[in-house]
Amino acid sequence: MADTECRxxxxxxxxxxxGFGKLPDLQIxxxxxxxxxxxxxxxxxTLIVVLVVTDWHLxxxxxxxxxxxxxxxxxxxSTILPRMLASLLTGDKAxxxxxxxxxxxxSAFLAATECYLLAVMSYDRYLAICKPLHYSTLMNTRFCLxxxxxxxxxxxxxITILVLFLSQLIxxxxxxIDHFYCDSIPLLELSCSDTQLVILLDFxxxxxxxxxxxxxxxxxxxxxxxxxxxIPSASGRERAFSTCxxxxxxxxxxxxxxxxxxxLPKHETLQELNKVFSLCYTVLTPLLNPLIYSLRNREVxxxxxxxxxxxxxxxxxxxxRDNNLN
Numbered sequence: 001m002a003d004t005e006c007r008x009x010x011x012x013x014x015x016x017x018x019g020f021g022k023l024p025d026l027q028i029x030x031x032x033x034x035x036x037x038x039x040x041x042x043x044x045x046t047l048i049v050v051l052v053v054t055d056w057h058l059x060x061x062x063x064x065x066x067x068x069x070x071x072x073x074x075x076x077x078s079t080i081l082p083r084m085l086a087s088l089l090t091g092d093k094a095x096x097x098x099x100x101x102x103x104x105x106x107s108a109f110l111a112a113t114e115c116y117l118l119a120v121m122s123y124d125r126y127l128a129i130c131k132p133l134h135y136s137t138l139m140n141t142r143f144c145l146x147x148x149x150x151x152x153x154x155x156x157x158x159i160t161i162l163v164l165f166l167s168q169l170i171x172x173x174x175x176x177i178d179h180f181y182c183d184s185i186p187l188l189e190l191s192c193s194d195t196q197l198v199i200l201l202d203f204x205x206x207x208x209x210x211x212x213x214x215x216x217x218x219x220x221x222x223x224x225x226x227x228x229x230x231i232p233s234a235s236g237r238e239r240a241f242s243t244c245x246x247x248x249x250x251x252x253x254x255x256x257x258x259x260x261x262x263x264l265p266k267h268e269t270l271q272e273l274n275k276v277f278s279l280c281y282t283v284l285t286p287l288l289n290p291l292i293y294s295l296r297n298r299e300v301x302x303x304x305x306x307x308x309x310x311x312x313x314x315x316x317x318x319x320x321r322d323n324n325l326n
Contacts, residue, residue: 116151
């Protein structure tokens with residue numbers, strides 16, 4: 001009966017992303033802050049991808065995975081922030097239904113991929129630190145490619161199935177989404193169809209793509225810390241603990257906020273905080289990951305210095321050639 005009534009109503013053709021509309025006096029400030037974050041995120045992650053591709057010293061499993069993460073973060077932040085920036089600047093909050101589903105597909109696909117990619121990276125570090133003699137055998141090129149490809153392909157397949165179920169829902173009531181991007185939870189709240197099956201599928205996928213990789217990451221770092229404690233050098237222990245603690249903070253923020261948003265009961269208080277938690281894994285971690293995982297790394301710093309020197313040398317040679325021609 002409910003489905004019949006729903007079909008008799010006019011289906012909506014667009015959604016309104018309310019975003020941060022409750023803070024009208026801060027729209028310009030928010031635009032400038034998010035614009036700076038977007039440029040910094042894209043620049044840092046693109047730089048890492050270029051360094052990993054061009055410097056043969058970085059053609060190892062560890063840096064291959066870091067390059068994958070940086071490429072993912074560039075795409076992830078570009079899926080969400082440009083649309084939010086346009087809304088903050090122009091005040092146009094409308095997005096078509098198809099555009100909303102497209103944004104949700106790419107944001108969910110990339111977030112799910114990141115969950116497993118971070119776990120793969122922690123496993124790689126576990127093998128390198130805890131089993132150094134067997135590292136090259138265990139983490140060979142083929143296995144590394146399989147782990148990375150599996151993270152991308154499995155996430156794509158799972159989110160495609162979820163979006164197919166979502167696309168079968170009918171939206172004929174209110175069309176205002178109280179969020180800064182299209183996400184499954186606010187979309188399901190607006191549907192006038194029976195959403196129980198989709199809610200269950202969404203919950204299962206979040207559990208599969210967040211809990212196992214988070215537990216694997218924690219286990220890997222627990223083993224790493226145990227191994228680090230056996231290092232006789234105090235400076236070596238301090239450096240290793242600094243690296244591990246930085247990684248753990250970032251992955252805990254990423255996995256923790258995802259689980260808070262999607263797995264905890266939807267109390268009204270938590271719903272108000274969902275935007276803040278969502279900012280942590282959609283905006284904060286794409287900015288922090290290149291800083292924590294790559295740009296503090298000695299080999300990446302060396303590759304960057306070499307690239308800068310090479311560019312400076314090429315500019316000097318070009319000026320000399322121009323002077324000779326003149």
